[in-house]
Amino acid sequence: MKLAVIGTGYVGLVSGVCFALKDNKVICVDMAEEKIEKLKRAESPIYEPGIEELIEQNLREERLEFTSDLGEAVRRSDIIILAVGTPSLPNGEANLQYIEQAAADVGAAMNGYKIIMTKSTVPVGTNEKIREVVARHTRHAFDIVSAPEFLREGSAISDTLHPDRIIIGIDNPELRETMVELHQDFTDNIYVTDIRSAEMIKYASNAFLATKISFINEIANICEKVGADVTNVAVGMGMDKRIGSSFLQAGIGYGGSCFPKDTNALIQIAGNVDYEFKLLKSVVEVNTDQRYMIISKLRESLGQLNGIHVGIWGLSFKPNTDDIREAPSLEIVETLVKEGAFVKVHDPIAMDKFREQFDHEHIQWCSTAEEAALGCDAVCLLTDWDHYRQVDLRMLGSVLRKPVLIDGRNVFSEQQIAESGLEYYSVGRPRMSGLNGLSPSVAGAV
Template identity: 40%
Template sequence: MSRSHTPRRAARAPQSKICVIGAGYVGIPTAGVLASRGHDVVLAERDDYRFEELEKGNLPIVEPGLQELIDEGRIAERIHFVRSAVEGVQDCDFVFLCVPTPQGDDGAADLSYVKEASLEIGPHLAPGCVVINKSTVPVGTADLVARAIGRTDISVVSNPEFLREGTAVADSLHPDRIVVGSNDAHAASAVAELFAGMGGAMVLTDPTTAETIKYASNAFLATKISFVNAMAALCEAVGADIKDLVLGLGFDKRIGFEFLSPGPGWGGSCFPKDTAALVHIGKEHGYEFSLLQGAIDCNVEQIERVTAKIATMAGDLKGATIGVWGVTFKAETDDRRSSPAIAIVRKLVDAGARVRVYDPTLSERDRDAEDLAGVEITSDPFEAARDAKVVALLTEWQMFRWLDHAQVSEVMEVPAIVDARNLLDPDSMKRHGFRYMGIGRS
């Protein structure tokens, strides 16, 4: 089939009936954007908590701008919620699979949710319906979905998402590119038309390449973060300043500033599992992806390095009170999956520290969360810092930048901070009496 990588400026596609299966960090923005473009959208979610929150008009996730987008769709009666995928796909022109693909024990993506959904909806799809896989999946998944559906009148298309949590709405409405992978030119064209006129470059390709593009994108970005974290460690060793180094790198247009901020390591729902999956895919096909494995190893080292900084500041972690600001893997989301902040918190708890955390997304529902076991959740950053030997700033919530740091100093046992996001001004913190330790700063 033909390939294209030029911006499309065609008019919007006529209204279609669309089902989105999975009300998560991908499914809800996808449903909201499609509804905003005039389509009739059914969002299917079987999880009781998520479905009930949506029915009440609330969102089960934190994502700036998404509540307004969903509210607009509800008011216009263009978005509806159902528990059953079978009910949701009735008479639909398109079905988007936005289900989880968690990492398995061997590093491979677990496709059980994808296969289960495909088997479930197969007999109930309208003739000519196009099933679109938006979940991040390994090479060959489009064929797996087609086999599970088991019908020759149904086309399967790969359309990977490139959303960043915290900016998912903007990324959906103004994409850099839209990738559509299919061996069926008619189905590919129909999917492309759903996103016509959004301004992004349209890349039409085969399913295998589309599936690989998603993994390659996340692997590259993870490697870029690992590189800057490694450079931060080198800066500390030689006495250079990582902030000025990043300026010197980022102004080079070939490099740019995106994903060039040192921190406690990368995490979230995508980078850890997608890098592991790509290494696994390489091994399955006889290629040892040592470059990417090095980026993964560097990320593990960065988490250890930040934990060691906290231990150095505290003197002895056993019995020490450590305040933690931020536990999500990044700001502007409530997602703690594979969060480097959580990995560090667990290491602190295992070392015998008393850990008190504050994150603006935590609620009563989180007090029994497994990843926060043995941790005291506080209601504000000052309570988290109270009587602490060290405060570890692990997530770049902007509110931490504008706190009254003199007041923070007063409530701590010892005013010391490990700024794992380089969010704070070192000179200002020192003027408030803090011992300060950042990332890549001598």
């Protein structure tokens, strides 16, 4: 099929690349000329493992094009995919300015019947607004489809090529066959519903996953007080098929562009119809509080923050991405600096983006994890990059001024800590220390 994808962020670029891999003719559109020129050279504006190789392959095999000429892309395509950003407004609502502008531009450029498919995350009822906007700018017939994405940064290509399911919202039954045909190369697990339900499915899914994360973090906080180990609790819970093991990893909370934005937007969607979403408000509150656990454990181990030297391992909100949007590191580093601490930071990918958003004379930018630890009173692990799992903990103890490791992602095992020579703080687990050679626990399957 002939597709135009409006927007070359995570959703638009990954979707365009993956549709092209399935032998569709795809034109990706972005108004930023510099970005388009880089894409034509197979240089990705986003960090996503494997994306540049797939762009280069699709360009070479002439299935993928990049342009800043939206009109030409629309005229040459049968299906127009809207994948522009819908960032949060100060009140938490989704900002629909960019998608409404894209809809107007698409309508003005249409030269015949088109299917307009929204992949951007939008509040319930937005596709009806898109229909109204397009209709004001064209005399041609068109249909609207909602096809929300469920990709995860860092594994976006795999998530797109091998999705758990695909949701398609339509109001014209005649579109069903075309939409299923477009997507069935990815999976047969396709659920076709009405447009408003498809819009809600995306928000409800992300809100539920965010709820699981906040729930296990609350359990972790109780575990610390009663002497239980949240990692063992999560394993036991996850063995129940009704619960499942995913998103039960305790830590310092979620971040990124989706969960924070979508939970706040759903709270606003509920508020707009006079419903108070009490549960989701608590999920957001728990997540905000959880990241400050790092600060409280620093105070517990060192007594004060003023004048201390702290190494930070990990700035991105999750591994395998350079995205720092809503990352716990932002608030943690800012708090440390405000309290008078000196901070040495390291991240395999996200340092430049972090520095663009937050820089300070008390921050030292380090090229290795070891450099970030050298001479510090403590190291705080904020992002569970595999890079940090490989660090020699005995070496870490030898370069620290005080042997304190605060693990915000529960990366290290009790056995590793017992042999480390470190004073170790984690999330929801009993206090562990390698200073006295503690023995590992006996938890495990029988």
